[in-house]
Each structure stands twice: as C-alpha cells, then as structure tokens.
Amino acid sequence: MTAQLRPNGTLRHLITLEGLSRDTLERLLERSQGFVRPLGTPPPLSHSLAGRTVANLFTEPSTRTRVSFELAAKRLGAHVVNLEVQLSSRVKGESMLDTVYTLQALYVDAMVIRDAEAGVPDSVAANVAPHVSVLSAGEAHVSHPTQGLLDALTIRQRKNRLEGLSIAIVGDIRHSRVARSDYHAFRTLGCTDLRIVAPPALMPAPDEFAGCSRHTTLKTGLKDADVVMMLRIQKERMGQADLPDADRYFAKFGLTPERLAGARPDAIVMHPQPMNRGIEIASDVADGPQSVIRDQVRNGVAVRMAVLEEALTGAASPGAAGAA
Amino acid sequence: MTAQLRPNGTLRHLITLEGLSRDTLERLLERSQGFVRPLGTPPPLSHSLAGRTVANLFTEPSTRTRVSFELAAKRLGAHVVNLEVQLSSRVKGESMLDTVYTLQALYVDAMVIRDAEAGVPDSVAANVAPHVSVLSAGEAHVSHPTQGLLDALTIRQRKNRLEGLSIAIVGDIRHSRVARSDYHAFRTLGCTDLRIVAPPALMPAPDEFAGCSRHTTLKTGLKDADVVMMLRIQKERMGQADLPDADRYFAKFGLTPERLAGARPDAIVMHPQPMNRGIEIASDVADGPQSVIRDQVRNGVAVRMAVLEEALTGAASPGAAGAA
Amino acid sequence: MTAQLRPNGTLRHLITLEGLSRDTLERLLERSQGFVRPLGTPPPLSHSLAGRTVANLFTEPSTRTRVSFELAAKRLGAHVVNLEVQLSSRVKGESMLDTVYTLQALYVDAMVIRDAEAGVPDSVAANVAPHVSVLSAGEAHVSHPTQGLLDALTIRQRKNRLEGLSIAIVGDIRHSRVARSDYHAFRTLGCTDLRIVAPPALMPAPDEFAGCSRHTTLKTGLKDADVVMMLRIQKERMGQADLPDADRYFAKFGLTPERLAGARPDAIVMHPQPMNRGIEIASDVADGPQSVIRDQVRNGVAVRMAVLEEALTGAASPGAAGAA
Helix, strand or coil, X not given: CCCCECCCCCECCECCCCCCCHHHHHHHHHHHHCCCCCCCXXXXXXXXXXCCEEEEEECCCCCHHHHHHHHHXXXXXXXXXXXXXXXXXXXXXXXXXXHHHHHHHCCCCEEEEEECCCCHHHHHHHHCXXXXXXXXXXXXXXXXXXXXXHHHHHHHHHHCCCCCCEEEEECCHHHCHHHHHHHHHHHHCCCCEEEEECCHHHCCCCCCCCCCXXXXXXXXXXXXXXXXXXXXXXXXXXXXXCCCCHHHHHHHHCECHHHHCCCCCCCEEECCCCCCECCCECHHHHCXXXXXXXXXXXXXXXXXHHHHHHHHHCCCCHHHHHCC | CCCCECCCCCECCECCCCCCXXXXXXXXXXXXXXXXXXXXCCXXXXXXXXXXXXXXXXXXCCCHHHHHHHHHHHHCCCEEXXXXXXCCCCECXXXXXXXXXXXXXXXXXXXXXXXXXXXXXXXXXXXXXXXXXXXXXXXXXXXXXXXXXXXXXXXXXXXXXCCCCEEEEECCCCCCHHXXXXXXXXXXCXXXXXXXXXXXXXXXXXXXXXXXXXXXXXXXXXXXXXXXXXXXXXXXXXXXXXXXXXXXXXXXXXXCHHHHCCCXXXXXXECCCXXXXXXXXXXXXXXXXXXXXXXXXXXXXXXXXHHHHHHHHCCCCHHHHHCC | CCCCECCCCCECCECCCCCXXXXXXXXXXXXXXXXXXXXXXXXXXXXXXXXXXEEEEECCCCCHHHHHHHHHHHHCCCEEEEEECCCCCCECCECHHHHHHHHHHCCCCEEEEEECCCCHHHHHHCCCCCCCEEEEEEECCCECHHHHHHHHHHHHHHHCCCCCCEEEEECCCCCCHHHHHHHHHHHHCCCCEEEEECCHHHCCXXXXXXXXXXXXXXXXXXXXXXXXXXXXXXXXXXXXXCCCCHHHHHHHHCECHHHHCCCCCXXXXXXXXXXXXXXXXXXXXXXXXXXXXXXXXXHHHHHHHHHHHHHHHCCCCHHHHHCC
C-alpha cells in the first residue's frame, strides 16, 4: 500500500481511510467544514488551485460523484478534464500505466479515479510522479474514502462528536465500499457502538468489521440508535441466493417510520444515494424530518474541496504538526 | 403550472412562453439584443454569473442547443457541468426528484433540461428550492421557449416589429415544440396573420393554434408572407399513415426558390435546424440571400445569455416595473 | 487545398505540414518550445485566448489528443466545448457544413477536428468564415500535423537539429498519418537520411515518401540510426493478407534492446502512442533510458498551445516576416 501522507503529515493521496490517524481525519473534517455553506447561498469559492489540473477518470461519467469532484475542483479554480476510461482493462492495447504516464505528461496534478476493479487506485498511486496525487472516487467494494469523510462530517454537524453514539449501518454491507469507508472513519473518530445490520446473505466475512455488533433484524439493530445509515441494495442481487425479492426485502429491511421509531427520537437517517425508494427506504423517511440525506450531498462537495486542496497544495495546516 | 416570474416581475424559470406577458417578452428580447455581436467579432462576455453553476441535463448531449447553453453560461462566467440523464425514467432506481435534489445540494443554480417526456421541466420547477431556476431546452412536442424567443428576435432584427407581419410556419406542426413556442411568442408580440401550413396528417388538433389560419398548400400558405419558418420533418414519419415519402414531400411542401417567390420579395426564411436539405428545404433557399438561418443560431446564444442572467441574478431591469 | 497561412505569413489553419516552409515550421517549433516546462513544475499558462472559443469535434472523445488540445486551449484562457460528431456522415440529415456554420454562428474561433474520413478538415477550412481556424487532430491515414511538429520538437530537444540525423520510422507506414506528417516535418527541417522500415504489406505506395530509403528488416533500417520512431500496429490488421500474427510480428519487427543496439548508442526511441507493448515495442525499450515517449506527450501540449495561439491571435511573430 502506497503511503498516503507526505513526510510533513499532509495528505498526498486518498485511496482508503484505513490507517489514517484520528488527527488526520479531524483535520480534513475541519477543512471540509470551512467549505460548507447553507443551501441557497453561493457555494464556497477560491483560487487556491488556479492553474492546476484535475482529471476525472471514471468508467461511467454521468454520476453524481463525478459532478461533485468536478465542481469541487472548478470552485477552487482548477482546470478539469473528464475521461471515460477503463483503467482496469487494456483499451486498444494500451496499459493502465501508459494512460497514467500520459496524463502526467499533460501536467495533470490530480487523478480522480473510479474503477470497478480493486487495487487500481493504489497501483496508479504507486507509479505516479512525486507531484501527482491520486484520489479514489470509489473502488470496487473496497473503499470510498470521500464518502466516509462526508458521512462523518454530516454526523458531526448534527451530533457534535462520534464518541458515545450508536450508529447502525443497514443493508448490503458485504458488497459496500461505503460501509467499509464509514467503518474506518467512524471507528477512528471514536464510535464504539457501531452495528452492522443485514440479512445473512449480505453480511461481510467474519474477519471484517472487527468491533462491530452484527444484527439480522432492524428491531435489534436500530434500537436506540443515534444514526441510521441505509445502504443501497442492488436490484440485481434480488432473488439471488438467499436474498428475498424487493417486496420481501422491504418488508424485512426497509426503513419505515414505524421501524425508525425504534431508534432514538432524535436519530438521523442517512443514505449515500442513489436510493431505491420502497426497497431499502420508505419515501416518508427519505424525505422526513430526520433525514440528512441532502446534507450528505452538500457536504460531499466540501469534503472534495478540502481533500483536493490539501492534496494539491501540500500545505501543512496548523493542526498537521501532530499528525502521523 | 409553476409560476415562472418572481414577485418583482423578473423571470425565474423558463418552461413555456405561454402566459408570459408582452412586456416580459419585450424585456427579454431587449436584454438578448444587448448580447448580439456581428459574426467575426468577439462574442459578448461578462462576469455577471461568476461563481454560479449551470447544469445541462440532456438525454442526448451532443446537440447544438447544449453547446449554445454551455457557451452562453461560460461567457457569463458561470461554471457548467454536463450530465446525460433520463429525468423522465428511473435510472438505477433513482427518481427524477432525487437527481434534482442532489444537484441542488451541489449548489447548482440553474438546471437546463432537455427531455423527451412532457411535463418534466414543470415537475422539476415545482420542486426545486427558491434560489434554483429551471430552464427548458426543449420539452417533447410541447415547448422550446428559448427557440421561440430567438425566432422572435431574428424577425425583429429584420422587420423591426411583429405587428402587421404575415408569418407562415410550415411543416410538421403537430409534433413541433418549435411551432408551439413560436406561436406563443409571435401572437403575444402582436402578430395577427399567423399561418400554419402542413399536410393534413401533420396538422395540430383543432383546438390548438387558435387564431391561426390553416393551409394545406404552400401556394396559399406563403402568399405575400413576410416570414417563412420551415420546420424539420422527421424522416421516421415519412411513409407512415397519410404522409408521403421524402421525394413526394419535397415535391409538395419543400421550399424551393419558385415557391418562395410567392411570398413577399423581402420575405425572410427561417429554420430551427437541423435541416433536411432536399426534403423540407432546397439548398438554394437555405443558403440564399433571404435565409436568416445562421442569424437564428447566433441569436440563440444571446437569448440564452439573457435568460440565464435574468433568471440567476433576479435583477429587475428598468423595464421590469410594469411587467406582470 | 485551402491556404493555411494568412497574407502576413502566420498560420491560420493547420491541416497538413505538406507545403509549409521551413521558416514556418521553425517559428512554430520555437513558439512551442516557449511553452515547454519540466514535469513537476506548473504547466505554462497565459490569458492570450481569453474570451475565445475552441470546439473539439471528435468522432470518439476519450482520446489523449482531445485532452491535449483541451488543456492547451484552457491554459491559454479559452473556453472549450467538446462535441462528439461524425462530420463525414450525415447525422439526423444534417450535413457537415450545417454543423460548421452553426458552430461559427456560436462564435467558435477554432474547430479542432479528428475525423476518419480523408478530406474533411480541408472541406471545413474551405468553407469557414475568415476569422475561424481549422486545426486537424488527425485525418484518416493522411495527416496528423501537430504530431509531426511535436515529434520534430522532441528530436530537436535531444539532438539540436534534424540535419545530419539518420531517422528510422518503423511499422505500419502505409496506414499511418503520423508517418506522413513526420515525413513532411523531418524532410522540411533538413533530414536527408530518412528511412521507412516495414514488412512489404505495410509499405506505402511507391510514389509516396520520396527521398526515403526503404527497409524490410530492422537490422538494415536501424543501423546507426539517431532516432527510431516506432508506430502502432493495429491488431486488426494482424493475420490479414501477408501480415503475420502478433507474435511473429514482434519476432520480426518488435523493438527489443538487442535490436536497438544496432542503432547509435545515443539513439532516442519514440512512439506516438498508444503502444502495443510486446507487439511493436518491448517494455524494456519503451520504459528504458533511450525512450523519449513521455517527452512527446508533454511536447504535444506545448505544440498545441503554440498552434492555437498563432492561429487565433494571428499575431505575426518577429520571425514571420520572411515566412512564405
């Protein structure tokens, strides 16, 4: 695994939250919070990345995450190019590294990579020149670090801290990069009551998610929870193996107002989107007063601005001194 | 139908020209004219939308209208993101409104929507936050408001006013959003001799286009016309139902120099493009001295700049006081 | 063929290097060199094209050449729009020229065209308004002028001049636009020992590449060469006609360290990319000390900045007085 931090403790790459210290996460969250604006007011803007170039390398370009990274980069003054590439496979006989070297030779400063194949962002990071940063925008089922940060930021905005909170992550944990990055973020930031809630077929391997309690019903999983994080369930998995169809999934694991009532009265409801309304979550809940789903989107831009800025400017913030 | 104007009379959304007052249209045309430059000179530029964000949501991105909106926004200093989305259908289980709320949470100020399904732009407008504008870039067969404005602007540049003019719209009126927006623009701006010219199979329903005369031959439809607006005929409709094939269509409804001679000698010829040369229009006419087709394209950028600027800045122009 | 130079000797269009004078090429290379920066330092930036608009018209948008042109234009301050168009064929009944006239009416200053069909860039150039420039980004097998310039620039950076050098171009010469543009660049700049090396099936017609020696083995073709330019071999051609399969091609024409040893010890190795590693070139060579392949990519941005700037500003540089 390539080192993600520079010798001065600042972030150079962001491929996984695993192994990042609490100080580092706290600093990134603080930077991110500085970029948050209430909706209806102008977005944050700066010129700190003027003249820098960010390349979005997505296998499928029309995603909210691509737009979130693109706007984050543009609002910092960077040039952005979007490429639809399959880094994992060979396109026209060209290897992944030739694409990477080419982008580097075009003076690209940061490569934002979303790829279906595990290991690609780290392989790229291991091979780029010292001045280039690699930021994962979602890696297979393994990692989605900016999502983990934005989820942590969203919780902190509502609950101030993660210590002492009971957080339930519900749904297809086994295949979820969001769950894995949330796990690393929440645990590192002090959450000690983290619960994973899933039907047996969607539970992760026993050696993953150490320290989490496991629940196969919403009733026990949500009991007195402060935070309920619902995951998207892929329709394609429905009806497969031991997994029930959509209606039966909703009947057992769909978050309804009644079930949410089992959590704390001030519990917040989160979802990384896109949502399957009526499958993993009822619209009444998604659009209800406890939902912070739109805050998550807003915080996503802020987190990506913070990460891009620190990765590309390398400036050690005051809090970085003690960071590992 | 969502209100398109703010309480101060300025435009917030632009989904249809139907129901907009003459004062409003006149004001928008005046603003648009201020952005027109002769070809060969630099395009108009400003920074009035610096820091604002425009999202182009097109089901098919490679269209002249997308580029026209994109350049209009960029030349006002806005950030632009392009997304290829099907708002009308559910993509990966995500509803249209979730996409809209997400863009809003990304601090998008204006959503420019082209969609095959009627009603989509209005549904979006009914649901966005107060600071967000929705601009239609073409809605099914229903509405294409910036096209209506640019056509009116083009006519006024050549004929000064629409009152007293005889204007013929020729072709597939039944399926044309351009014809419908032209109809609203031209009638509101004072045109009293508006003619629709089409084979019976392409005539609109009897309760549409009130106040227009209907013609099934070019001979009567074009007689002494000041303006001849030719519409694109979809090849796919050819040979269907009562519609002749391309050659026979051209023989009966194609605009040739001979037929154009039946209009006034100073008549102008318009076409919203893309053209089927040799089907609805002869190249001699399309490229001839009476054609203002390229002016229409140039005016399109100007209209989109005016609309974007008024919608996003909400600044009431001096003339807005009396607008409804 | 449309004139590529303005009366004052500056470049207006760039469609082919054929027929451009040595003075013109030298001036463009000098301008290009001014935009070269070492990797790891910020890319060159200027505002010389502020307010200007560059349209990239590519049949397939995700290519390094599109990104190279896009970044070149953006780093000069221009607005850039990307369109995926098939100029050679009629799309939705719209002719190539209607697309061109439309872009022109949108105040596009430069059209960068990559097209599969020979003759398209010249047809467009013959029809645009006087203030519009047409730049080829690769035309069928005919021409790829910015590649020719960047290859010449790369050689000059390492060898100072082209006179007196022995340069071998190896591979599918017959179908290569790169080879043709290199030929024109290298010959015009004074190279007198230019060799084309290919299996008989990939040799160009006898009346092409006048003045070059022809070799059907690497052994004679590379002997004491200063520069070895390897071309991409399309896998689709493999096994066809008289052409061997990939393994046998590599066995006969693949550039290995052993074969490269037949060239001069300080020979440089080039490739326009994308590479088929293990088919036309061994990875040991592609990534070895004699390879300047990444310099080529870096020089590509510089050349495109120089060409865009001269074409769009029309400013005669001091050296242009004597240019034809």
